[in-house]
Amino acid sequence: MLKNIRRAYSYISLEQTGALSILKFNRPKKYNAINPDMYDEIGDALRKEKANDSSSLLAITGEGSYYSSGNDLTAFAKWMAQGKSQEEMAETAHDIMVPFVDAFIEFDKPMISVVNGPAVGIGVSHLGLADFVYAHESATFYMPFTILGQSAEACSSVTFPKIMGPSDGHAMIMFNKKIDAEEAKNSKLVGEIYSDDGPVWQKIEEYSKLPKKSLKYSKQLVRTAADVEFLKQVNLREAARLRERWASPDCAEAIMKFLMRKG
């Protein structure tokens, strides 16, 4: 009988079926935009799952039509309404980002992302830390970094050029290129494209039944303690740069310009 444990989160769901844990971004009405509390919930769930010896594999996907529309910008509006300065907001966002990304870096069992729809910003950048990525044929991948006066996050400054090659990786990181599932597969960001997710979940469940220790040790061979340390330094470097960017006038200007253009 499959054990089906639900953990009490507001913005995500975490279920376990046998040795397979499934984390879902669970704000479908907001296209799974990630607000500060949701960042914390995801980090918490990853740390809990890392310690959950009854689970051998974590899959991450989105509820609804989106995988994740990325950072919930309304959070900044709330902070502003609370009278936070731009520096304070930058500091707060930095302190949310670092442990969130570290939780992905330090996850020491296989992690499979199932990108069920469009993915934006942090909804894309963390995929460079996944062990395998499935993408629905409708999935798109967009990281509007420099156009918003910002820069890479979630170790994507290292993982994306390494996985995709410099041209494809930098096109996304430096030049805000949006790609579709086919382009993501060709450049190796995605391992497999699907239309019906039935067989995908079946396969993932089969993987979760593989010898547990071998799965864990295999992950620890492909991401050693030295790799974890290196990636955590990359995370700190990127987050420090983002804090400077978020506190800068040219970032505020770029965001305004972007919103007006989209308006």
Place this chain on the structure above:
Amino acid sequence: MLKNIRRAYSYISLEQTGALSILKFNRPKKYNAINPDMYDEIGDALRKEKANDSSSLLAITGEGSYYSSGNDLTAFAKWMAQGKSQEEMAETAHDIMVPFVDAFIEFDKPMISVVNGPAVGIGVSHLGLADFVYAHESATFYMPFTILGQSAEACSSVTFPKIMGPSDGHAMIMFNKKIDAEEAKNSKLVGEIYSDDGPVWQKIEEYSKLPKKSLKYSKQLVRTAADVEFLKQVNLREAARLRERWASPDCAEAIMKFLMRKG
């Protein structure tokens, strides 16, 4: 007149034609399964060829329809019959594996693998240490690691994700995915697919006639002393993990389950 030297081995052949040395896995009736003595012969041949200044390039291929069906499991049966404990077998296998893989790592001239048919386990994992890989259109590549309660070997925990990208690399290392020649070419594990091996050997022979020192120095630029040291550490790390795995009850259980399923 081309010098054609044959070295006296039981399970491999080693021939030299001009500056081209060709090592063949030579147990076609056993689909070139590699037994302990054959591991040693291959390591010995690689070390001898490294010191053979009259040869500028080593090609490796299989005799018969297989490239190599990987580890000869009957060796374990023999050890058991000799009363070896699981720990002793694990220790022996570890001590065979380390110098075998080191011989590939330390080979300081261009090495070309010509995968003439199916390749399994160690017959696949060492390809990540080759400089160029040709594959016959019938070739397949399968590393049943975790399904047998084991884990990566021959530096594949580093080379496969680096060459193939994490998704394709981890699909093989963590999730035992079997791929064909086309998939191996798309994910860059293989450089060229062939149907007729005549032109392949012609081209390899031409390569062997290139300026000898330039070939050697080019290999030493792409795999420096620091790279060799790093890869040897990866080899030790993987072999230590495999020793633990081979000595573990869950590995024995996984092998039984696999054999019964195949039976």
Place this chain on the structure above:
Amino acid sequence: MLKNIRRAYSYISLEQTGALSILKFNRPKKYNAINPDMYDEIGDALRKEKANDSSSLLAITGEGSYYSSGNDLTAFAKWMAQGKSQEEMAETAHDIMVPFVDAFIEFDKPMISVVNGPAVGIGVSHLGLADFVYAHESATFYMPFTILGQSAEACSSVTFPKIMGPSDGHAMIMFNKKIDAEEAKNSKLVGEIYSDDGPVWQKIEEYSKLPKKSLKYSKQLVRTAADVEFLKQVNLREAARLRERWASPDCAEAIMKFLMRKG
């Protein structure tokens, strides 16, 4: 009104339109073959552009039908006529190469190469240090290293296998394989192939209008100070090996053999 600054060079042109700087190899009659003075001019222009805060992005292309036919071999003939020994020529060439490649390594803003036609030797090897590479459909890529008794340059011993995968990368570095634009795109050396360069320059100009600091910081995240130091060590290693090669009898012999075969 777009500022259009021309810098006084003999063998290259350097223009700036808004925040976009364009460096052109400018010896179309010589298929943009790079002579010693041109090496110095390119290095000088890169260093000047690095310090040019009014420019956020540098594009490099070739005037005429070629991107660059690589090293201008007539330079060696002149040095011979001046009575320089083979060792002296090797030393001089080494001292030209190191600062030239360092200028590419140390360039800390996005660099886009627009390969407008055939590229040979150093005209190819430096592409591994670009952030994005466009290639005209007629472009070809050929690095005759070992066939000329030489070895890799411009960090290509590290960048090409990393970008292209070992097989495709070593085929070029070790075995002098010439590839076309399609092959270069498949192996990720090139990001995009074009037939009409109008839209390409339009897109590059748009990129140059992105927030300047974000572009610069993004480049500095993907190529950190530690990366720069590592690549400069690779440059020194390759240049030292080339100096030995250029001073060696077997290199001179290989060049003669190559020229006679081409003659």
